[in-house]
């Protein structure tokens with residue numbers, strides 16, 4: 001649970017009293033009732049386990065313990081006085097005469113009304129509420145939204161009681177970048193899965209990080225491998241990683257969902273080898289199984305998890321609606337980064353996000369709809385892929401948007417993807433996109449989110465032909481003789 005610090009309380013209070021976004025939700029009751037008939041909100045938003053996570057062996061990190069994790073760059077950041085004043089102005093709780101802030105006067109803004117229709121309600125901003133939604137806010141985010149997200153995380157993840165806080169970000173990618181900047185110095189080792197989301201590699205590239213890729217099977221990252229790799233580094237006196245980046249649900253690209261047992265094992269390794277976990281979970285609402293797998297946040301008894309949530313895949317990718325939940329000392333430094341980088345993420349987008357998360361039932365109902373929508377596509381692509389199953393090993397993903405295929409008999413799919421497939425009008429992503437270095441790769445990632453149903457069979461037929469041709473080419477390639485140099 002988030003410890004209710006003085007600051008946390010003030011935040012919630014501030015959210016209620018000071019930020020004047022009053023959403024005029026003109027909900028058609030009939031529509032709402034029909035869309036929410038069978039929604040069990042608590043069950044849908046259950047990302048915690050009923051089993052205790054307490055482990056006597058490891059103590060929670062305290063404020064000063066985090067110092068060893070900060071990158072040199074992050075440690076140098078200092079608060080901007082102007083940003084502090086903005087936060088203060090939202091906190092004081094009464095009208096103040098201000099000669100302080102560099103805020104524009106809302107009377108010059110040209111907008112008078114904003115209305116957004118959702119499938120079940122109308123979200124309308126006018127007058128003072130609209131002016132506030134177009135104004136500067138504290139770097140952490142819209143106070144009312146921060147309070148709402150705090151409540152949401154507490155309900156959905158039930159994290160162990162420690163001082164934690166939330167920062168609204170411009171999408172999950174922004175969160176990834178901020179975590180890298182917070183924790184990584186040039187040349188540092190960083191743990192990821194063997195194939196990892198392109199965005200983490202893009203963020204790490206300029207840091208020349210040593211990426212320790214841990215292999216996965218159908219249940220995600222293998223803790224025994226992680227343990228043996230870290231144990232070996234320790235024995236050899238190599239620099240130890242401070243950060244593990246992981247996508248626990250519907251991994252991009254492999255589609256795996258890490259089991260509860262493995263999550264617990266990986267968390268225990270974080271405590272034992274002293275690293276922090278960046279849990280990037282944008283596919284958490286797209287879990288097609290009926291298992292309630294606890295998030296790393298929910299297991300975080302020691303304050304080692306920075307959790308990234310994003311609504312990009314289920315609400316809107318363009319809205320950039322996302323947030324980081326992290327131990328307060330880490331979040332404080334992330335806020336300093338935000339002050340220097342963006343001041344804060346878009347207020348209007350945050351006002352819309354607030355509207356969406358405020359009614360859990362409507363939100364759950366929408367997210368269930370999104371999950372069903374993608375679930376049907378997952379099934380359809382599975383049916384289309386069925387004829388390949390005998391020769392091409394793949395698993396139906398338990399969550400997310402991707403099939404991950406190994407193409408046997410083809411050493412490297414690069415040529416196939418960028419030459420022959422394009423020539424035949426099929427776009428594919430090669431596994432290379434998810435590797436931190438250049439090497440031959442046998443994997444392909446297939447996304448089922450947008451392809452038309454009627455195109456699935458023909459896409460798979462073309463893919464089968466391409467693979468057959470590529471396998472033939474590999475067979476026909478003259479083998480190098482052992483005597484050749």
Ligand SMILES: Cc1ncc(COP(=O)(O)O)c(C=O)c1O
Pocket residue numbers: 170171172173174197199247252280282310311312317322
């Ligand atoms: C695992 C993962 N993290 C982060 C992102 C970026 O998402 P956002 O739109 O929230 O920045 C993606 C997008 O594909 C993703 O797959």
